[in-house]
Amino acid sequence: MRPIDDDRFGGTRTVTLRIATMFYIPDYPNDTATVFIKDNDPPPPTETVWVDDTVPAGAWTGADGGDSWNWVSESPPPFIGTVAHQSARAPGIHCHYFAEATETLMVNPGDTLFTYVYLDSANPPREVMLEWFDGTSWAHAAYWGENLIPWGTDGTASQRPMGALPTAGQWVRLEVPASAVALEGSTLSGMNFVVYGGQATWDFSGKTSQ
Structure with a gap:
């Protein structure tokens, strides 16, 4: 047979x-x-997109360390959609973020949070970090690369190490189990895209659910 x-x-x-x-x-x-x-x-996971081509409705935006919300359509081309948001090329810690979105993201048990990132191969960061805001606290973060951004406590939900930096010069999907950053059962209204040195471009953020 x-x-x-x-x-x-x-x-x-x-x-x-x-x-x-x-x-x-x-x-x-x-x-x-x-x-x-x-x-x-098992059925394929269901993907919910939260950030693509613009920040979620109702959010205010900010930036620190010489960064800004810089939407680009090339160098690199976006992973999906028409534009991606690009960090500045700067030393040290720099970031851009949004908060208090009325278009929130509900995180259920078993969900995985994701974002696509493109590291500049000529000016790669030494560390990238993602932070999520649950309406009361930013102490939900994961990082890749060296531990140079002194926010939170390393090895906890406020500063969860996720391994080496992604390969530069290509789009890479970053995934973080919601349980690893204590966000199961939370409703998200903000997100922070943090870089130490170099430059990164970000696109297409959300969650997957089983």
Whole structure:
């Protein structure tokens, strides 16, 4: 029997099985059965986009350390949509953020937060950090690279290490389990895009749910 590739057939396929009798009997039809086969893979995650081409409705924006909200359509081209937001090329800590959005993001148990980032290959940062605002606190952060941004307590939900910096010169998806930054059951109304040195471009932020 040849196995069915569920990826090729989208997880489902209808097949007809022909059951032959032991002896050949002329003009006697073989029995057949039609079977609907479906795999038991979990459903694909549902993606909710929160930041793409603009900040969520109702939010105010800010920036520190010489940064700004700079929307760009090239160098690099956005990962998706028409524009991405780019940090300044600056030393030390610099960031841009939004808060108090009326278009909030509800985070459920098991959700994963995500953002796409593009590190400038000629001027790569030494660290990038994402912070989320739950309406009362910014102490929900994850970082990649060196631990140079002294906000929060390293190894906790306020400063969760996520490993090495992503590869520069290409779009990379950053993912953070909501549980790792103590955000399950929270309603988000702000987000901060933080860089230490160099330059990064950001695009397409939100969450995935199972």
